[in-house]
Amino acid sequence: MGAQQVRDVFVDLYGAEPEGVWSAPGRVNLIGEHTDYNDGFVMPFALPHVTTAAVSRRTDGVLRLHSADVDGGVVELALDALAPGSDRNWTAYPAGVVWALRETGHTVTGADIHLSSTVPTGAGLSSSAALEVVVALALDDLYELGLKRWQLARLCQRAENVYVGAPTGIMDQTASACCQAGHALFLDTRDLSQKQIPFDLAAEGLRLLVVDTQVKHAHSGGEYGKRRAGCEKGAALLGVDALRDVPYEGLDEALARLGDEEEVRRLVRHIVTENHRVERVVSLLESGDTRAIGPVLTEGHASLRDDFRVSAPELDLVVDAALSAGALGARMTGGGFGGSAIVLVEATDVETVTKAVTEAFAAADFTAPRVFEAVPSAGARRVS
Numbered sequence: 001m002g003a004q005q006v007r008d009v010f011v012d013l014y015g016a017e018p019e020g021v022w023s024a025p026g027r028v029n030l031i032g033e034h035t036d037y038n039d040g041f042v043m044p045f046a047l048p049h050v051t052t053a054a055v056s057r058r059t060d061g062v063l064r065l066h067s068a069d070v071d072g073g074v075v076e077l078a079l080d081a082l083a084p085g086s087d088r089n090w091t092a093y094p095a096g097v098v099w100a101l102r103e104t105g106h107t108v109t110g111a112d113i114h115l116s117s118t119v120p121t122g123a124g125l126s127s128s129a130a131l132e133v134v135v136a137l138a139l140d141d142l143y144e145l146g147l148k149r150w151q152l153a154r155l156c157q158r159a160e161n162v163y164v165g166a167p168t169g170i171m172d173q174t175a176s177a178c179c180q181a182g183h184a185l186f187l188d189t190r191d192l193s194q195k196q197i198p199f200d201l202a203a204e205g206l207r208l209l210v211v212d213t214q215v216k217h218a219h220s221g222g223e224y225g226k227r228r229a230g231c232e233k234g235a236a237l238l239g240v241d242a243l244r245d246v247p248y249e250g251l252d253e254a255l256a257r258l259g260d261e262e263e264v265r266r267l268v269r270h271i272v273t274e275n276h277r278v279e280r281v282v283s284l285l286e287s288g289d290t291r292a293i294g295p296v297l298t299e300g301h302a303s304l305r306d307d308f309r310v311s312a313p314e315l316d317l318v319v320d321a322a323l324s325a326g327a328l329g330a331r332m333t334g335g336g337f338g339g340s341a342i343v344l345v346e347a348t349d350v351e352t353v354t355k356a357v358t359e360a361f362a363a364a365d366f367t368a369p370r371v372f373e374a375v376p377s378a379g380a381r382r383v384s
């Protein structure tokens with residue numbers, strides 16, 4: 001839905017023009033998976049898919065929410081009654097942002113919000129972060145809070161961790177808030193320092209395909225939290241603040257110190273090698289050797305499948321079928337247990353690889369995947 005349509009629906013719902021319209025994108029992560037809650041490196045880029053919000057302020061302590069994508073009418077909430085864990089619906093994401101802003105001492109006296117999204121939900125493409133960030137940016141603008149993009153990302157993460165109750169890291173919100181068109185975002189999740197890395201695949205005759213397996217996932221479920229707890233245990237056993245502090249060169253020694261803690265050893269090995277893969281991808285891209293990132297992406301998948309154990313049969317099939325059909329590299333992206341994979345291909349191989357993946361899914365009796373090309377797009381912004 002375009003900005004004008006979102007405005008028109010807002011007028012129908014609330015009887016007046018909105019004060020403005022904002023949008024925030026979903027993301028794919030190129031490399032650096034499950035590293036963000038280990039103070040490590042990630043490298044996402046924004047998708048052209050966005051959540052759009054038409055918003056006006058209110059002065060009476062009421063939050064009214066409506067989504068074009070969910071059945072049901074306008075939901076009305078009293079700001080004073082917002083409390084973590086009180087809401088299990090989609091409204092917890094925008095309400096959580098308002099709660100986090102107020103809890104941090106910012107004056108927000110209410111809002112009317114209408115939302116519409118083109119980011120697929122449950123596909124590992126950060127529909128939740130897009131929803132949080134668009135609301136945070138709109139309220140920051142309207143209430144003139146003067147927050148920096150990284151501060152908005154932190155607030156949104158707090159909304160998701162505390163209000164919604166999903167123990168996720170900071171990558172998705174930062175990607176949605178800070179990415180730039182034509183670039184991937186090299187982010188150090190320890191201090192949120194960032195570098196925009198030019199990532200113009202089309203100019204090099206390459207394409208990045210996103211394959212949404214249509215297998216839905218959720219991070220409030222137990223497996224994500226278990227991995228996180230396992231990583232924290234690893235850091236504690238090794239006597240470091242976070243697994244980020246285990247250097248790649250010191251990996252063998254660290255693994256030896258973990259003795260027979262087999263599961264923790266696997267988690268540690270993934271995190272340490274994955275941080276190293278992010279650094280390798282950055283230096284390959286900076287030296288213009290884009291095709292050479294393919295095998296690094298594929299190594300990342302093997303590590304997530306065998307060591308971190310967050311893949312799914314559908315994700316493994318995308319990777320195997322794409323590589324057999326000539327892809328340069330492929331891996332699952334996002335939290336895993338379903339969701340999406342990314343595939344790096346020569347522009348001339350898009351059709352062959354897409355066909356191979358689709359046929360492999362049909363042969364395995366899996367639901368047909370949705371395949372689209374991802375172009376690194378703009379981060380959150382005001383659109384009117």
Ligand code: GLA
Binds near residue numbers: 029035037172335
């Ligand atoms: C989800 C979380 C992120 C990150 C990824 C895995 O997308 O929201 O914080 O942990 O999984 O890299």
